[in-house]
Amino acid sequence: MSGCDAQPYFRIFNPITQSKKFDAKSKFIRHYVPKIAGLSDRDIHAPWLAKPDALKAAKISLGAEYPQPLVDHDAARKRTRARYDVVRGPGKRSAAEIDEE
DSSP states (O other): OOOOOOSSSOOOOOHHHHHHHHOTTOHHHHHHOGGGTTSOTTTTTOGGGSOHHHHHHTTOOBTTTBOOOSSOHHHHHHHHHHHHHHHHOTTSOOHHHHHTO
16 A cells, blocks of 8 residues: 655554555455455454454455465564664654654
């Protein structure tokens, strides 16, 4: 997911949060990823976090019908924020401080 951000400060978007916010009824996902259409609106945004019973009911096997995640978003976010703080230099507010506003 990419695009322009009108905010004048550094942000890292969470694709799962954005998906839930802007496709709450999962219409986009169900249209473009029909193999996971059987999941609930709650589970469809992150199938790898769905309970085994939910995956079984939807006839989904992670790694077969739907891949495991390629990126650990939380770990990547932490690495990116650390890099950003280095670039900002000493004496500047960290990304974490900016997030707290």
